[in-house]
Amino acid sequence: MLNNRKLKKNYISNSHLNNSEEFKLKKPSWIRVKAPISSGYLSTKELISKAKLNTVCESASCPNIGECWSKGHATVMILGDVCTRKCGFCNVKSGSPNEIDFFEPYRLAKAISKLNLRHVVITSVDRDDLEDGGANQFVKSIQAIKKLTPNITIEVLTPDFQRKEGALEKIIKAKPDVFNHNLETISRLYKKVRRGASYEHSLNILKNAKDLSSTIFTKSGIMVGLGEKIEEIEILLHDLRLAKVDFVTIGQYMQPTKGHLSVEKYLTIEEFNKIENLAYKMGFLLVSASPLTRSSYHADDDFHKLKMAREKLINV
Numbered sequence: 001m002l003n004n005r006k007l008k009k010n011y012i013s014n015s016h017l018n019n020s021e022e023f024k025l026k027k028p029s030w031i032r033v034k035a036p037i038s039s040g041y042l043s044t045k046e047l048i049s050k051a052k053l054n055t056v057c058e059s060a061s062c063p064n065i066g067e068c069w070s071k072g073h074a075t076v077m078i079l080g081d082v083c084t085r086k087c088g089f090c091n092v093k094s095g096s097p098n099e100i101d102f103f104e105p106y107r108l109a110k111a112i113s114k115l116n117l118r119h120v121v122i123t124s125v126d127r128d129d130l131e132d133g134g135a136n137q138f139v140k141s142i143q144a145i146k147k148l149t150p151n152i153t154i155e156v157l158t159p160d161f162q163r164k165e166g167a168l169e170k171i172i173k174a175k176p177d178v179f180n181h182n183l184e185t186i187s188r189l190y191k192k193v194r195r196g197a198s199y200e201h202s203l204n205i206l207k208n209a210k211d212l213s214s215t216i217f218t219k220s221g222i223m224v225g226l227g228e229k230i231e232e233i234e235i236l237l238h239d240l241r242l243a244k245v246d247f248v249t250i251g252q253y254m255q256p257t258k259g260h261l262s263v264e265k266y267l268t269i270e271e272f273n274k275i276e277n278l279a280y281k282m283g284f285l286l287v288s289a290s291p292l293t294r295s296s297y298h299a300d301d302d303f304h305k306l307k308m309a310r311e312k313l314i315n316v
């Protein structure tokens with residue numbers, strides 16, 4: 001669990017997060033991130049760029065890029081870099097989507113095989129324009145990675161596949177180790193934060209994933225600081241447990257540009273600890289709650305913690 005002292009020691013700078021734009025609230029002193037300057041960061045950048053892959057790390061201006069990429073942990077975003085939705089919090093481009101790149105799964109698998117990873121996270125933009133919502137490209141990517149790197153564990157972070165019949169079933173059949181779909185925020189804020197999405201549908205997709213495979217790990221994440229109340233977070237956590245979700249991630253929302261939703265509040269480390277304790281009491285196998293927690297942050301270590309937590313539960 002992070003505390004203020006540990007954060008100060010591990011995270012050296014937030015200078016690359018600051019820009020000249022005026023935001024409603026100033027970033028607090030407890031949010032410190034590693035500057036993207038290490039040789040590991042640069043070699044991951046080169047590999048991703050040579051393979052012509054998109055990453056959510058870059059597209060969403062993730063604050064953890066310096067730390068994650070220094071270890072070769074990049075989250076590749078398949079199906080192009082243009083999203084068919086326009087969520088108020090998200091920095092990924094939106095508009096008319098790219099053509100499907102049929103070679104993308106193979107370039108992705110080749111790049112992953114060079115990164116020497118134990119665990120990989122694959123995500124995508126929303127592709128409401130495609131009949132299957134992009135499910136086939138997920139399946140091909142999973143298959144190509146398994147073929148080139150058979151021992152790697154695979155986590156998919158998917159869109160909600162609204163009105164895309166059979167999409168979830170296809171993905172679960174390809175046997176990823178973790179199925180992740182983010183609720184992003186509490187029910188009341190959906191219209192403002194996730195226009196075009198449905199809180200109930202997102203809960204259902206998580207529940208259905210577990211119903212389709214009792215051995216898969218399910219995971220979901222939210223951002224805080226958008227105006228939600230603690231009681232509303234409590235209801236959301238309860239809903240996730242009813243959907244049998246194993247792992248929940250909770251991180252601070254950070255406004256990427258002036259045109260995005262404002263941060264209403266920066267939660268303190270103590271408040272994150274309180275939410276983490278609350279979630280553990282509800283029975284999640286794993287909870288990650290800190291200002292810099294993101295869906296794929298420390299996903300490798302967390303996958304091993306998840307496995308251990310399940311084994312412990314089975315052996316009780």
Ligand code: SF4
Nearest residue numbers: 057062065068296297
């Ligand atoms: S937390 Fe996830 S999105 Fe952010 S840099 Fe790390 S791997 Fe990329």
